[in-house]
Amino acid sequence: MNDRKQHVIKMAHQLFTDKGFQNTSIQDILDYSGISKGTFYNYFSSKNELLITLIKTIYKQLEQDRNELLIGQDPSDIDVFIKQIELHLNTNRANKLISLFEEVLILNDADLKQFIKQGQMRILHWLFLRFIDIFGENKRPCLLDCAIMFMGILHQNLKYQAIVPESNASINQIVRYSVERIMKMVEEVSQSGDQLIPPELLDHWLPDSKNPGPAFQQQLYHTVLTLKKQIKNNNEESKYLDLLDFVQEELLNSKEPRKFLVESALLSLKGCEPSFEQEILQNLERLVAVFFSQIEETS
Amino acid sequence: MNDRKQHVIKMAHQLFTDKGFQNTSIQDILDYSGISKGTFYNYFSSKNELLITLIKTIYKQLEQDRNELLIGQDPSDIDVFIKQIELHLNTNRANKLISLFEEVLILNDADLKQFIKQGQMRILHWLFLRFIDIFGENKRPCLLDCAIMFMGILHQNLKYQAIVPESNASINQIVRYSVERIMKMVEEVSQSGDQLIPPELLDHWLPDSKNPGPAFQQQLYHTVLTLKKQIKNNNEESKYLDLLDFVQEELLNSKEPRKFLVESALLSLKGCEPSFEQEILQNLERLVAVFFSQIEETS
DNA sequence: TGGATGTTATACAGGCAGTACAACAAACAA
DNA sequence: TTGTTTGTTGTACTGCCTGTATAACATCCA
Structure with missing residues (x-):
């Protein structure tokens, strides 16, 4: 990718995290990165497309880092998993990705929505596979449900922890607390035999790249x-x-x-x-x- | 409130649920409800203010209905609780409130944000009190955490259930599944003695309780x-x-x-x-x- | 009858996204 | 060197949006 284009993305990223996506006009980006309107529309067809490439670059890096944490480690080791989750959260926080995501899901842009949803699906899929590593193949039937609920628990805990005046809990504590809960829950759910969503459906949601689903x-x-x-x-x-x-x-x-x-x-x-x-x-x-x-x- | 004003709110509500809040221009509302611009700005200072009054009316009704479900019932009865949650979800769905909420949280309008956040806090508070009814005062220390996690579990389950192609699970099933999980989790957490957020903090978050409402x-x-x-x-x-x-x-x-x-x-x-x-x-x-x-x- | 109040229609200012285009700059090939 | 291609700039323009302002009209009530 062009150096200049890269630079525009970087400047736009900064503006987005500072003022929010919606609240940043294209004119702002032009001024801040010192290019002309013509050039902008030469690089990107719209502000949305800029955002897509921005998120893509961040997440490509994140997925790579996250998988590297696993190299040479025992995949069922819960501490490795916790480190991976923390990496995720720290990346999200550093880039204010969560708010960007939420912001985007509102916009009436079908492309953008589709893109974000697929990103979330990939995370869910990864979580599901890691849960199989950790809890074992025999618990598979309930592990998609548990992966979904784990995301809910973790996000919600983070959200309200952020509101606490003197936040005395670190990200690490929250992650450990959430992981502790989900471990017990996996045990409980697998014993009860309940199931909401059979894991096979993941294949429907997440079309295998070369072999369309x-x-x-x-x-x-x-x-x-x-x-x-x-x-x-x-x-x-x-x-x-x-x-x-x-x-x-x-x-x-x-x-x-x-x-x-x-x-x-x-x-x-x-x-x-x-x-x-x-x-x-x-x-x-x-x-x-x-x-x-x-x-x-x-x- | 004025009949005419009420009518405008109703028409706007329909437009919002059809096309989304952002995507509905004031001009749309004027055309659809057949009033002039002057009248609109006589009623509301902005589109945001209209939204606030809209949400207020819906939620006032909801809270009343929800509390009525409890009158004369055993407050520790889990089925009553499930009915209340279902009422919530159905109201949300009927009014597409969730997307409206999410949409609003993006906007850089401080008033609106504050308003929505307080609404969420009220729901959380209600949930917390109901959990005390259900699980008993002695489990109080962990019940705020559990209320928070319950919201996460429920929302996440609903979200992914909605994506399932032939959704074979009803709202009732999802609620029951989620409640089942949280019941076991309350037991587990209270035994472990872990705590993320002490319930006393709720009083800090909530506005002063002297004023009715x-x-x-x-x-x-x-x-x-x-x-x-x-x-x-x-x-x-x-x-x-x-x-x-x-x-x-x-x-x-x-x-x-x-x-x-x-x-x-x-x-x-x-x-x-x-x-x-x-x-x-x-x-x-x-x-x-x-x-x-x-x-x-x-x- | 006359004033208070609510309503309409319309014009206007200022901001935004996206398009169009002429002019310029740098690289490159013949 | 010259001519061509490619990328860039500045600016003007359309069209849509919000929010303000105001003159003219309607309705109600004393």
């Missing part, structure tokens, strides 16, 4: 179908049908999907706007974007 | 509850229970509370002095006095 397949299939129905009356019917088929085929069954071809196809489809409902076409675009972002992450 | 309601209801427990062994038990219920009902839900009746009831209660802890009864008297002094002030 069934949920993704279904969504794509459904979207394409809806679009196909809408072009019934068009005179260039077959052309658009072929384009849609191509996109679907390339995403689902090609080993190395060619991004440029798919995007070109989308562009052509857009050219026939009146035939399509705007919303559905945007859905397709979103799906394609999600698909390729996952490809690029893993490579 | 929701805080007053909670105090009243809790005082009455404590008294009820103390008369368990009395031979004229039912009579005193009825008296207490009457006082609570008259203060909270009557449009024109009859002072003479309430005071007569207090006198009768005093007649059975040995059964009551002096201090608690005086609390009740003080609350009643405060209540009527406020009534007389405003009339």
Whole structure:
């Protein structure tokens, strides 16, 4: 990435943590980082896209650091787990990521929402896998529930601890307290046999990068179908049908999907706007974007 | 409140739940409710103020309904508690309050933030008092922590349940599951003796409780509850229970509370002095006095 | 009948996001 | 060297938003 672009991201990050995302105007970013409007829109299509790249860089680093803590250690060692959680929390706090996340979830930007939700899903997935390390494969059925509840317990404890006037508890204490609770809870839940969400559902939520998950397949299939129905009356019917088929085929069954071809196809489809409902076409675009972002992450 | 103003609030509420708070412009509200800009700014100083009054009306109703569920019931009955929680969640869902809340917490409006945070504190406080009802005074030291964690568990379970494709779990199941967990957890935590936040801090967070309103309601209801427990062994038990219920009902839900009746009831209660802890009864008297002094002030 | 109060319509100032475009700068190839 | 490409700048513009101001109109009540 460009040095200059990097610099803009850094300055924007500072502004976001100082004044909040919403409360930072693009003009602020321009002034603060000393670039012109034209350049900004050359780098990013919007403030949201800037935020996405910002969060991506932070989290890529975090996941790497977090996994390094595990190298050469016993994965069932609870102290290692606690260290990893603390790393998470400290990163979050240092970058004020939580408030940024919350802020973003409000915005009516589908892309951004999708992106954040996937990030949370990845954390949940990681937590689930670590719980299996720690508590054992035989407790698997209840461990997704427990991972979900652990996030709730931890966040809530942190939130109210922050309000306490003279906060006498360190992050370490809160994490240890929360971990203590979840350890007992895992025992209790696994004995009771209760289950809210079977862990298999994780695969639906978190499409395997190279092998798109069934949920993704279904969504794509459904979207394409809806679009196909809408072009019934068009005179260039077959052309658009072929384009849609191509996109679907390339995403689902090609080993190395060619991004440029798919995007070109989308562009052509857009050219026939009146035939399509705007919303559905945007859905397709979103799906394609999600698909390729996952490809690029893993490579 | 003005009928017209009420109507504006109603229309705005609909727009907010449909399109989100941020995404609804004042112009939208003007068009949708058919008033002019001048009138709007005559009613409210800003969109934020409108939101505050909106949330206030909803929550006033909710707290009343929620407390009514308890009248004449055993306060330690877990099923009553579950019903109250469900009422909360259903109201939240029906009004899309949660997203509104989250949305608001972002905005850089200090008033609004304060208002919402106090609302959350009130819920937490209520939860804490209910936990004392349910689990007993002797577990008090850990019950604020448990109330906090219960909120985390419940919200997180709901959040991820909502993502499940074919949500086969009802709200009732989720609440029951969460309550089951917290019950076991209370036992565990109270035995371990761990504590994160001492319950005394609640008083620091909450605004002064002298002024009536929701805080007053909670105090009243809790005082009455404590008294009820103390008369368990009395031979004229039912009579005193009825008296207490009457006082609570008259203060909270009557449009024109009859002072003479309430005071007569207090006198009768005093007649059975040995059964009551002096201090608690005086609390009740003080609350009643405060209540009527406020009534007389405003009339 | 006349004043108080509430309401409307409209114009206006100031701020924001995003687009468009002409002019400039630096790198690079022939 | 010259011409081209590519990135950058500054500025102007559209369109949407909030919040203020005000003249004209409506309604109620004494």
